[in-house]
Amino acid sequence: MPETPEKEQAADERPRRRQARGERRIAQLLEAAASVFCTTGYTAASTNAIAREAGVSPGTLYQFFPNKEAIAIELGDRLIHEMRATYGEALAPVDPATPLEEAVGAAVDRFIAFNCDHPVFFALMHGPDIPGRITEEHDDLHATLVSRIEALLSSLLPDTPAAEVTRTAHVCLGMYKAGLELVLAHEGAEREAYVRELKNILFRYLAPMIGDRTTT
Amino acid sequence: MPETPEKEQAADERPRRRQARGERRIAQLLEAAASVFCTTGYTAASTNAIAREAGVSPGTLYQFFPNKEAIAIELGDRLIHEMRATYGEALAPVDPATPLEEAVGAAVDRFIAFNCDHPVFFALMHGPDIPGRITEEHDDLHATLVSRIEALLSSLLPDTPAAEVTRTAHVCLGMYKAGLELVLAHEGAEREAYVRELKNILFRYLAPMIGDRTTT
DNA sequence: GACAAACGCGAGCGGTCGCTCGCATTCTGG
DNA sequence: CCAGAATGCGAGCGACCGCTCGCGTTTGTC
Incomplete structure (x- = not known):
């Protein structure tokens, strides 16, 4: 040796x-x-x-x-680490009886706040030009989020096929992302209005699947 | 001379x-x-x-x-020309009494079909790296689509502030795009399932704003 | 058939970018 | 205090990319 x-x-x-x-x-x-x-x-x-x-x-x-990619990797690592912590808080309390509307609202608020604080996260995660390793990490994060949402949904939808729950989770995340883009594109009062719309979208999408007692 | x-x-x-x-x-x-x-x-x-x-x-x-940009411009021009025709058909018949569900379904189907036939359209329109001129055209198309949706919405929501209608139109288009991404990421039966989810999202989002008579 | 214009080629020019290398400076452990 | 490691510099190397240029070939026109 x-x-x-x-x-x-x-x-x-x-x-x-x-x-x-x-x-x-x-x-x-x-x-x-x-x-x-x-x-x-x-x-x-x-x-x-x-x-x-x-x-x-x-x-x-x-x-x-060692190279340009490593810079993005390290930056991504730190952001993802921070985001995992944020999402631990955002989705961990699997609401026992809290109304869906509040649960969705809280999750959206945290998600939006994180991305407003770290705009580079959005840039790195949405570029179609990003090299291999960082895309892998993005996929990791994506999978983590989806499975979290899945867990949350399956507790609310006990008698639903797993494939359907997974699909619903993917849809929720996709809408999340699209809403984020709209939110980031605006400022001040208009931005808050888009946040409300995003919450509406998700709530109205999910409510009919669940025994909802809080109809707007 | x-x-x-x-x-x-x-x-x-x-x-x-x-x-x-x-x-x-x-x-x-x-x-x-x-x-x-x-x-x-x-x-x-x-x-x-x-x-x-x-x-x-x-x-x-x-x-x-003359240069690389011109290739993308010409390609974009031809695609946008074709898309304008498609959207002319998709959104022109401003449903007088057709149920919202059908209207949304038809628009989504055409939108999805076009993008499946021309995958390069999605690539060109979502790249953050695209040069000036083509982005301008994209913005043109985006504005056209938004104003079409606005027109459709304001006929259904007569007593709603214009700013709110505009916002709703932007949200609809954003959800459209996010749904498209999910749809393109899957094949066969799963793809069709995502198409159905996209229609659900839009219908459930819009239905509460309108005197809906077709509740799922 | 003759002439011009459109078409086609591919080596290579100018420029940028990721990255290196040799060398100077600053820190730290013993 | 001093040897050696870590830090800092910036000119420049090799590779690639957008694009050009000179020259040969094909096509349309009279």
Whole structure:
């Protein structure tokens, strides 16, 4: 075993002990990347532009990321990690008797708030140009969300085929996304109006499937 | 006027009399471009790849199109022209007393059929990477569709503020698009099931706003 | 058949982009 | 305090891409 005695690693991976400075640079670069990705999309964003935005040289950028894809991956990882936490809160309390309308409203509010705080998430997840790995993660997240919604729905629809529940969950998520796009395209009062419409859509779609006691 | 006596043109534009061969090449190139745009998106599609797909040299491609953007523009023009015709049929008969469910169903069916026949349309219209001119055309089409839906809605909702009708129209179109994405992602029976869900979504969303007599 | 114009080719030009490399500077453990 | 690692720089390499240009071939017209 001709390797460093202190830490064993996978043959070709160096430990790369980072200093505080390096961690700061990484955060700085990711922030810059988020900004550039937001305005130009992934493919059109050049690594030199990201470095310039961060106020460093291209070489410095490649000190911390092996390639352009890794920047998007890392950014996506951090966003997805944060989003999983948010969705843990948003969908975990599988309403025992809370009215459907409130449950839908609460989930939508959290979903919208997250995406307004992190606009780059939308940009990264909707680009058709994004490389392999990050798409995989997106699919992971998508699958997670769908299964969460499935769980929620199947507790409300006990006597429904699984395939149908899955389909309903996919539809809900799709409408969620479309609504988000509309919401992000507007500001202020108009934005809030679109949020209400999104809640209406989902509520009215789901209500007839469930013994709804709160009809608008 | 030191120009050709037969046809007057805008100072720098040559008439470029095409032969039958040329027209065939153009169709061939547009078909190849549609295929390449479909699989790789606009920006990632190289003009050399389009030429190769069409079985001609890059130089030949530029015999017929001044630049890459013009290919997408021409392709978009032809698609939009065809779509306008389709939508003329889909939304023109502003149902006097036909039930809402049927009206929605018919519109959705036509919309879906068109996009299944022309998958490149979806690719061109959803890419965030598409250059200026084609986006303008997309916005044109979008505005046209919205105003059509608005007209349809305002005849059903006489005493509703215009701003609200507009918003509802935008929501309908957004849900249309999201549903389309789900539909295109599936095949056969599952696809048809998603089409039914899309119709449900729109019908249940709109029904409470209107004196609906056909409740499911 | 002759002439011009449209068509067709493909090597290659100019430019951008992802990324590298050699070297200087700053930090940290012993 | 000093050896070595981590950090920082920026000119520039190789690859690719949109597009051009010169030249040969086909087609339409008189």
